[in-house]
Amino acid sequence: MSQKFDVVVIGAGPGGYVAAIKAAQLGLSTACIEKYTDKEGKLALGGTCLNVGCIPSKALLDSSWKYHEAKDAFAIHGISTGEVKMDVPAMVGRKANIVKGLTSGVATLFKANGVTSLQGHGKLLAGKKVELTKPDGSVEIIEAENVILASGSRPIDIPPAPVDNNVIVDSTGALEFQSVPKRLGVIGAGVIGLELGSVWSRLGAQVTVLEALDTFLMAADAAVSKEAYKTLTKQGLDIKLGARVTGSKVNGEEVVVTYTDANGEQTITFDKLIVAVGRRPVTTELLAADSGVTIDERGFVFVDDHCATSVPGVYAIGDVVRGMMLAHKASEEGIMVVERIKGHKTEMNYDLIPSVIYTHPEIAWVGKTEQALKAEGVEVNVGTFPFAASGRAMAANDTGGFVKVIADAKTDRVLGVHVIGPSAAELVQQGAIGMEFGTSAEDLGMMVFSHPTLSEALHEAALAVNGGAIHIANRKKR
Ligand code: FAD
């Protein structure tokens, strides 16, 4: 007799595992199918995020930043360290331990919540049946009242730079270097390219980022991307805009990359090359021909605003569907879907998904940019506060960047919060909470913020929207 569940989730990334836990919490019998195994061949839950994405990249970003501080920034505090050395295998090993702790934590959460964890490859058949191909090759058919497809994404490969997992790597390979490459190339100045480029640059690599577009960080507010370009370049990242990679040739342990820019064809040689040109949805062997689920023209599983596919009872969430490829977007979609399966009317606010780039300074935003609002014809008031004027930032010797709050000129409602600077991700989250409740800039300005905190920069930027900042000269007069 085949197993039958209220909910079967395919994929245990932050979309799938969160959906599975929530479903079990809501009293639904739930199974989650995952095929990914770690280097020891053991099932590893948590998807891209925990295994080769958010968490390992942040572990390396934190380690490399500490190295940089110990080497170059402690002296200003009066701390002398002697020679500072970096043990790269130890750093990478620490990252692996964090990953292990978190992925096994998901397995524990599955047990604690009563989620049935099934190892193998899941494929949706017609009639909400799921074919599970186990590691030993045996096949089981599982029946489900509801199926949630959460198969995630994988790195895009480009023909001019095929990944060989030695000299040319993708983001996963770039988390595993055992020594610091002398000359490191990165194709793509997106979030992943900038984060991984920063890691190895801080450790001493000479990093060149080749970006096909002429505009840097197009999705960010223009003031933020300008500041980011200036600061990252100053840190030593050579970011070449308008540089489209057209070919590469591996010669032993180096690679000669060809790219075109405004001056024609150029070549440059690297010891390692990271291809970070984006990610694409994983739908390989996910859907039987008669499953009824449709794929859109870009290869994503087609869903409506509530993540329902074209088949009743089948949903899809996270990187495999439209929208931003972010762990928190995947998780919230999982929760929305499961609550709707339970009959709740849960909605997700797609307008308030924060974006973060974990460079230093950190870059984060929520809501719309000033440029987008102006293009829509919305009149806005803008308040900006530089960290250079923050006592807390000065105490921490981390004064780069600013907070920018954008409010509707007619209603004062906050429409965007953009931060480049220390703890940008945390500050933007405060903006997001306010925006979810329809805060005005005046509301934020009237709140009491602890002193001295970096959060005061958000307070002051909100006050500056209406010309009321205390600790800087206001551009706008009351
Ligand atoms: P995934 O995490 O990709 O999980 C899908 C899972 O499904 C995988 O484990 C896969 O093995 C499994 N699977 C696929 N098909 C099948 C099948 N047929 N049967 C069984 N199992 C299957 N996002 C952030 O929000 N913040 C960050 O800081 C951040 N940093 C990142 C850094 C890097 C280097 C990378 C690569 C990504 C980063 N992301 C970040 C993006 C984030 O990892 C993804 O948005 C997120 O993991 C998507 O979650 P998901 O559940 O949709 O898919």
Ligand code: AMP
């Ligand atoms: P993201 O999608 O945010 O991860 O960013 C990937 C970046 O890679 C985008 O900004 C693309 O413009 C860039 N990109 C894609 N293909 C190439 C290429 N052949 N050469 C240089 N940059 C590229």
